[in-house]
Amino acid sequence: MNELALAIPWLGKRNPLAARWLVIAIAIAAPLVAMAFGRTWVRVLDFALLYILLALGLNLVVGFAGLLDLGYIAFYAVGAYTAAFLASPHFDVHLPIWIVLPLAACFAATAGITLGFPVLRLRGDYLAIVTLGFGEIVRIFMNNLNYPINITNGPQGINALDPVVLFGWDLSRNIQVTEELSINSLFLYYYFFLLCVVGSIIFIQRLQISRVGRAWAAMRDDELAAKAIGINTRNMKLLAFALGATFGGVSGVLFGTFQGFVSPESFSLMESIAVLTMVVFGGMGNIAGAIVGAIILSALPEILRHLAVPVQQALFGHVLLDPEVLRMLLLSLAMILMMLLRPSGLIPASAKYSHIRYLKAKGVTE
Amino acid sequence: MxxxxxxxxxxxxxxxxxxxxxxxxxxxxxxxxxxxxxxxxxxxxxxxxxxxxxxxxxxxxxxxxxxxxxxxxxxxxxxxxxxxxxxxxxxxxxxxxxxxxxxxxxxxxxxxxxxxxxxxxxxxxxxxxxxxxxxxxxxxxxxxNDVQQGSVLGKFIVGSLAAKTVAIIDDRTAYGQGLADETEKAVKAGGGKIVAREFTTDKATDFNAILTKIRGAKPDVIFFGGMDAQGGPMLRQLKQLGVEAKFVTGDGGCSPEMIKLAGDAIGANAYCSMAGLPLEKxxxxxxxxxxxxxxxxxxxxxxxxxxxxxxxxxxxxxxxxxxxxxxxxxxxxxxxxxxxxxxxxAFDDLGDIKDGAITLYQFKSGTWAPM
Amino acid sequence: MEIFLQQIVNGLVVGSVYALVALGYTMVYGILGLINFAHGDLVMVGALTALQTMMFLMGVAPGMSPIAMLSLSLLVAIPVCMLLAFTMERLAYRPLRNAPRLAPLITAIGVSFLLQTLAMIIWGRNYHTFPQLISTTPIQPIEGVFITPIQITIIVVSALMMAGLVLLVTKTKLGRAMRATAENHRVAALMGVDTNMIIALTFVIGAALAAVAGVMFASNYGIAHYGMGFMPGLKAFTAAVLGGIGNLGGAMLGGIVLGLVESFGAGYIEHLTFGFLNSSYQDIFAFMILGLVLIFKPTGLLGERVSDRA
CATH class of the missing domain: 3.40.50.2300 (Response regulator)
Incomplete structure (x- = not known):
C-alpha cells in the first residue's frame, strides 16, 4: 500500500504509515458512508472496484510494458462469458466460483497469448489498432455465435448467472442479522471485490519490483537496449499480455456474476477506451494512478447526473448538456489535456519507474 | 449500521x-x-x-x-x-x-x-x-411480445401479401434478432420459404452487399427486424438497386422517423406492424x-x-x-x-398484456395508414 | 452474373470513399508516423457542415439549382474541415511531436471522441436526412446491374481528387517539400523547408479530401449522423495499411480492394463457409485484413517505396 499512500498528497510524504492506515480505513468505510446517500452509491462503488481491477490489468500492459492495447475489454468479455457458460442455466452447468474464477483466468490468459503472439513485432501505433480490431472481432463473435450452434445466445445475452456463493453464503442475498438489521447484498459484494483488489495490488507490487517488472520497465524505455542486456523481450511481452488479460478475465467473471446478465453490448470499443482513459488519467505505470483514475472516472457519470443537471438548471433554467454528453466531453478532454499538460497522469509514477520522466530528464525522444 | x-x-x-x-x-x-x-x-x-x-x-x-x-x-x-x-x-x-x-x-x-x-x-x-x-x-x-407480433407478421406475409419466398434481415440486437426469428418461424409455419437470411448492425449505413444478395434470391417480401435509423436508408438502397419486393418491418420501423429517413424511397409496398391498435383506432x-x-x-x-x-x-x-x-x-x-x-x-399470468392487439400499417400518402 | 457485377459496383462505390479517406491517413502517417484517429470524424464534420449550409440555402434561396447548392455547401464544408484540421494539429499534435510514442496516439483518440461529442452537441443525436442533390434514380448500363448518378459521381470525383493529389505530391515544389519532410524532418529543415508549415498543410489537404468524402458519403446514403465517420475512418485506415502506409497509390488500391472484399465477403461468405458464417460477420473483414497484413506483410500491397512517400 506504499504507493497508495502517495495518493494522499500531503500526508503521504510526511507520514506514510498514517497515510496507509487512512487508505485502508477509507476502503473499509466507503460503502457505509455511501449508504447514507443511497444504495446507488454502493453499487457505484462495487462497479468502481471492478473498474479498478480492469485498470490495474490494463496498466500492466500499457503502463508497465508500454504496449498500447485498445481491445482490452475483450478479455473482460472472455471472463464474463466463461462465467455465463459455466454457472448459469444456459448450458445448465452450475460450477462454483472457485472453479469458474481460475478457469476464466486461464481462458483469458490464453486469449491474451493468442493475441500477443502474432502482434509481437508490431510497433506502438500498429499494435493499438490491431488490438482494437481484436476487441471488435471478439465482440462480433460473441454477438453472432448463436448460429449454427447456439453457444453465446447471440445478442439476447445470457441471463440468470449464478450469484457468488462463498462458504455457503449467497452474496446476492441480504443477510438477516436480527429482525430489523440486515446486511445488504451490495455490501457483501463490495467486500468480496475489495478482497480481490487488495490481493491484486499486493501481487502487482511484488511483480513490479521483481525481475519481470524491471525487465518490463527496461523494455518499455528502450527495447533494443533491453534485448542487448539479455532480456527475452518476446517472452516478456507475452507475459504482459497474459497477465493483463488474466485481470480482465477475473473482473469479467465478477461482473457477470454480480450483474447476473451478460450480453455483447457491454463489451464495446467505448468500454476499452474508458478503461484506457482511467489508466492515462491516473498515471500510466503506477498502481495508485490506475486506482484513482478508475474510481474517479467510474463514478463520474453518477456524479455528473447529480451535479450537472441541478447546476445547469440553476444557471440556465434548463439542461443544456445532458450528463452522458458531458461525460463523453470530459473523457475526451481528459485524454487530450492529460497528454498535453500532465503526461504522467494525476499521480505520476515514482521516478524510479517512470519512463516519461526519465526520457524528459535525458532529453531523449523516440 | x-x-x-x-x-x-x-x-x-x-x-x-x-x-x-x-x-x-x-x-x-x-x-x-x-x-x-x-x-x-x-x-x-x-x-x-x-x-x-x-x-x-x-x-x-x-x-x-x-x-x-x-x-x-x-x-x-x-x-x-x-x-x-x-x-x-x-x-x-x-x-x-x-x-x-x-x-x-x-x-x-x-x-x-x-x-x-x-x-x-x-x-x-x-x-x-x-x-x-x-x-x-x-x-x-x-x-x-415478439412471439405475438412475429406470428402476426408471419401470417400477414404469407397470408395477406401472399408471399411464397421471403428474405429476412435483422440488425443483431436483442430486439431485431428476437422479432426476426419469431417472424421466420411463423413464415415457415405458414408454408412460406425463407430464401435469404441476412444480417447487419444497428450502426450500419451501407446495406448494398446484403441487399444485392437478396435481390439474387428474388424474394416476394423482405422483412427487416430493426430500428428506423437503419430501415430508412435500407429502403433507399433497395430502390437504388432496383429491388421491387414488398418491405415489411416491425414496430421499431413503424415511426414517422422512418418515413423521414427513407425520403422518396418509401412507397405503397412498405408495411409495418405495431403492437396495439393504431392511434386513431x-x-x-x-x-x-x-x-x-x-x-x-x-x-x-x-x-x-x-x-x-x-x-x-x-x-x-x-x-x-x-x-x-x-x-x-x-x-x-x-x-x-x-x-x-x-x-x-389486463395482464395474463406471466405479466404479458392480454389479447395484445397487433395492427398492420401500409405506407399511404405520406404516413403509416392502418390496414 | 449480374449479381456478381452488382457486387463489384457496390464494392467500388464504398471503396472509392474508403480510398479518399485513406489518403488523409496515409499522408499524415507518412510524414509524422501518427495514426490520426480523428481523421474519420472530419468526414462527419464535412457532411454535417454541408447539411447545415444546404438547410440555410434552402431557406434563403429556395429556387437554387441543385448543382450550385452542392458546390456552395462544399465551399463551406471544405474550409471548415481544413480549419479544424489546422487547429487540431496546432493545439493537440504539434506540442507532442517529440513526446513518447503513446502520447500523440492517445491524444488522437481523445480528439476523435471530442469531435464526435461536439458534433452531438451541435447537431443532436438523431439521424438527419441529407438532401440527395444528385439523382439517385438508378440506370442500368448492363441489364440487371444498377448504378445511380451519385455513385458514378463518387467514383469519378474520387479518381480525380486522387490524381490531383498525386500530381501535387510528385510534380510541385510543395510536393517535393512534403516528400523531403517525410524522409527526414531535420534534414528537410536544414534544406530550407518550413517543416512545421508542411506538416500543417498535410493535415489540411487531408481534411479537404475528408470533407469531400463526407459530402459524397452522405449524398449517397441520404443520411448524416454524428457517429458516421468513426467506423468508415477505421476501415479507411485499414485500407491505407493494406495498400502500404505512406504510399498514395497504395491507399487508393487498398481502399478499392477493401471495398470489394467487404462487398463480396458479405455476399458470398455463406457459400464459402458452407453456411457456418454469414453476413453478420461483415465488419470483421477489415480487422482481419488489418491483422493479417500487419503480421505477414507489414509493408502492404505496394510496399513502402520511400521515394514517393508523402
Whole structure:
C-alpha cells in the first residue's frame, strides 16, 4: 500500500504509515458512508472496484510494458462469458466460483497469448489498432455465435448467472442479522471485490519490483537496449499480455456474476477506451494512478447526473448538456489535456519507474 | 449500521412532514434519453409524464390523503450496465413503480433489481419474450411480445401479401434478432420459404452487399427486424438497386422517423406492424395525440401511449388497493382491467398484456395508414 | 452474373470513399508516423457542415439549382474541415511531436471522441436526412446491374481528387517539400523547408479530401449522423495499411480492394463457409485484413517505396 499512500498528497510524504492506515480505513468505510446517500452509491462503488481491477490489468500492459492495447475489454468479455457458460442455466452447468474464477483466468490468459503472439513485432501505433480490431472481432463473435450452434445466445445475452456463493453464503442475498438489521447484498459484494483488489495490488507490487517488472520497465524505455542486456523481450511481452488479460478475465467473471446478465453490448470499443482513459488519467505505470483514475472516472457519470443537471438548471433554467454528453466531453478532454499538460497522469509514477520522466530528464525522444 | 438508523429516522421525519399536507408518490420512468434512439426514449418518458399529470389534475385520494404523483425520468443509454445502476437509483429513491425500460436488452437485467426490491415494473416497449418468463412477480408489459407480433407478421406475409419466398434481415440486437426469428418461424409455419437470411448492425449505413444478395434470391417480401435509423436508408438502397419486393418491418420501423429517413424511397409496398391498435383506432387515441402535441409540442413517436397506460395501470391499482405500497397494490395490478388509451389493459399470468392487439400499417400518402 | 457485377459496383462505390479517406491517413502517417484517429470524424464534420449550409440555402434561396447548392455547401464544408484540421494539429499534435510514442496516439483518440461529442452537441443525436442533390434514380448500363448518378459521381470525383493529389505530391515544389519532410524532418529543415508549415498543410489537404468524402458519403446514403465517420475512418485506415502506409497509390488500391472484399465477403461468405458464417460477420473483414497484413506483410500491397512517400 506504499504507493497508495502517495495518493494522499500531503500526508503521504510526511507520514506514510498514517497515510496507509487512512487508505485502508477509507476502503473499509466507503460503502457505509455511501449508504447514507443511497444504495446507488454502493453499487457505484462495487462497479468502481471492478473498474479498478480492469485498470490495474490494463496498466500492466500499457503502463508497465508500454504496449498500447485498445481491445482490452475483450478479455473482460472472455471472463464474463466463461462465467455465463459455466454457472448459469444456459448450458445448465452450475460450477462454483472457485472453479469458474481460475478457469476464466486461464481462458483469458490464453486469449491474451493468442493475441500477443502474432502482434509481437508490431510497433506502438500498429499494435493499438490491431488490438482494437481484436476487441471488435471478439465482440462480433460473441454477438453472432448463436448460429449454427447456439453457444453465446447471440445478442439476447445470457441471463440468470449464478450469484457468488462463498462458504455457503449467497452474496446476492441480504443477510438477516436480527429482525430489523440486515446486511445488504451490495455490501457483501463490495467486500468480496475489495478482497480481490487488495490481493491484486499486493501481487502487482511484488511483480513490479521483481525481475519481470524491471525487465518490463527496461523494455518499455528502450527495447533494443533491453534485448542487448539479455532480456527475452518476446517472452516478456507475452507475459504482459497474459497477465493483463488474466485481470480482465477475473473482473469479467465478477461482473457477470454480480450483474447476473451478460450480453455483447457491454463489451464495446467505448468500454476499452474508458478503461484506457482511467489508466492515462491516473498515471500510466503506477498502481495508485490506475486506482484513482478508475474510481474517479467510474463514478463520474453518477456524479455528473447529480451535479450537472441541478447546476445547469440553476444557471440556465434548463439542461443544456445532458450528463452522458458531458461525460463523453470530459473523457475526451481528459485524454487530450492529460497528454498535453500532465503526461504522467494525476499521480505520476515514482521516478524510479517512470519512463516519461526519465526520457524528459535525458532529453531523449523516440 | 448506524446509517440505516439515520436513514430510517430521516424517512420517518419525511413521512410525518408529508402527512400534514399531501402524499408525494414517486414513479420512475427509464428509457435511453441519449444515443441513437433517444427520440423514442423521450417519447416513452412523455407518455408516462402525461399520465401522471392527468392523475394529478384529476386529484387522486388514497388512504384518505391527497396524492401528488411525481415522475423520476432516468436515462439508461440503452446500455445494460447503466440500466442496472439507474434501476438501483430508482429503487433507492423509493419509487413505488417503474415505467420502463425501453429496450429488452436493458429491461431484462434491470427487472432483477426491481424484483428484488419488490417494485412493480411495467415496460411499455420491451418485447423480448424472456422478460416475463423469468418467474418475476412484479414484471409486466403493456405491449404485445415478439412471439405475438412475429406470428402476426408471419401470417400477414404469407397470408395477406401472399408471399411464397421471403428474405429476412435483422440488425443483431436483442430486439431485431428476437422479432426476426419469431417472424421466420411463423413464415415457415405458414408454408412460406425463407430464401435469404441476412444480417447487419444497428450502426450500419451501407446495406448494398446484403441487399444485392437478396435481390439474387428474388424474394416476394423482405422483412427487416430493426430500428428506423437503419430501415430508412435500407429502403433507399433497395430502390437504388432496383429491388421491387414488398418491405415489411416491425414496430421499431413503424415511426414517422422512418418515413423521414427513407425520403422518396418509401412507397405503397412498405408495411409495418405495431403492437396495439393504431392511434386513431385506440379508444382514446386521437384525444391522446392532440393532448400530447399540445403538452410537449412533439408528435407521438411509437410507445408513449403504452407508457401512458403503464403508468395509469399503476395509479389505478394503487387506488383499488387504497395503498401506494408495492406489496399492497401488486395484487390489484395483476387484476388490472380497464380501458386504456391502447385498449383494454389486463395482464395474463406471466405479466404479458392480454389479447395484445397487433395492427398492420401500409405506407399511404405520406404516413403509416392502418390496414 | 449480374449479381456478381452488382457486387463489384457496390464494392467500388464504398471503396472509392474508403480510398479518399485513406489518403488523409496515409499522408499524415507518412510524414509524422501518427495514426490520426480523428481523421474519420472530419468526414462527419464535412457532411454535417454541408447539411447545415444546404438547410440555410434552402431557406434563403429556395429556387437554387441543385448543382450550385452542392458546390456552395462544399465551399463551406471544405474550409471548415481544413480549419479544424489546422487547429487540431496546432493545439493537440504539434506540442507532442517529440513526446513518447503513446502520447500523440492517445491524444488522437481523445480528439476523435471530442469531435464526435461536439458534433452531438451541435447537431443532436438523431439521424438527419441529407438532401440527395444528385439523382439517385438508378440506370442500368448492363441489364440487371444498377448504378445511380451519385455513385458514378463518387467514383469519378474520387479518381480525380486522387490524381490531383498525386500530381501535387510528385510534380510541385510543395510536393517535393512534403516528400523531403517525410524522409527526414531535420534534414528537410536544414534544406530550407518550413517543416512545421508542411506538416500543417498535410493535415489540411487531408481534411479537404475528408470533407469531400463526407459530402459524397452522405449524398449517397441520404443520411448524416454524428457517429458516421468513426467506423468508415477505421476501415479507411485499414485500407491505407493494406495498400502500404505512406504510399498514395497504395491507399487508393487498398481502399478499392477493401471495398470489394467487404462487398463480396458479405455476399458470398455463406457459400464459402458452407453456411457456418454469414453476413453478420461483415465488419470483421477489415480487422482481419488489418491483422493479417500487419503480421505477414507489414509493408502492404505496394510496399513502402520511400521515394514517393508523402
Amino acid at each position: 448506524k446509517q440505516t438508523v439515520v436513514a430510517l429516522a430521516i424517512m420517518a421525519i419525511g413521512l410525518s412532514a408529508a402527512q400534514a399536507q399531501e402524499m408525494v408518490v414517486k414513479l420512475g420512468s427509464v428509457a435511453p434519453l441519449t444515443g441513437t434512439i433517444s427520440h423514442l426514449g423521450k417519447d416513452n418518458e412523455n407518455g408516462a409524464r402525461l399520465a401522471i399529470e392527468d392523475a394529478n389534475a384529476k386529484g387522486v385520494t388514497i388512504a384518505g390523503k391527497k396524492v401528488k404523483f411525481e415522475l423520476m425520468g432516468e436515462d439508461d443509454q440503452a446500455d445494460p450496465r447503466t440500466g442496472t445502476t439507474v434501476a438501483q437509483r430508482l429503487v433507492d429513491a423509493g419509487v413505488k413503480g417503474v415505467v420502463g425500460h425501453l429496450n429488452s436488452g436493458t429491461t431484462i437485467p434491470a427487472s432483477r433489481i426491481y424484483n428484488q426490491a419488490g417494485v412493480p415494473m411495467i415496460s411499455p416497449s420491451a418485447t423480448n419474450p424472456t422478460l416475463t418468463r423469468q418467474g418475476y412477480k412484479a414484471v409486466f408489459r403493456t405491449i404485445a 385506440m379508444p382514446g387515441g386521437t384525444e391522446f395525440r392532440n393532448r400530447y402535441k399540445a403538452r410537449f409540442n412533439a408528435d407521438v413517436q411509437i410507445y408513449s401511449p403504452y407508457a401512458y397506460d403503464a403508468a395509469m395501470a399503476m395509479i389505478k391499482a394503487m387506488q383499488a388497493a387504497n395503498s401506494v405500497e408495492p406489496a399492497k397494490y401488486l395484487p390489484e395490478l395483476k387484476k388490472s382491467n380497464f380501458p386504456g388509451v391502447t385498449g383494454t389493459v
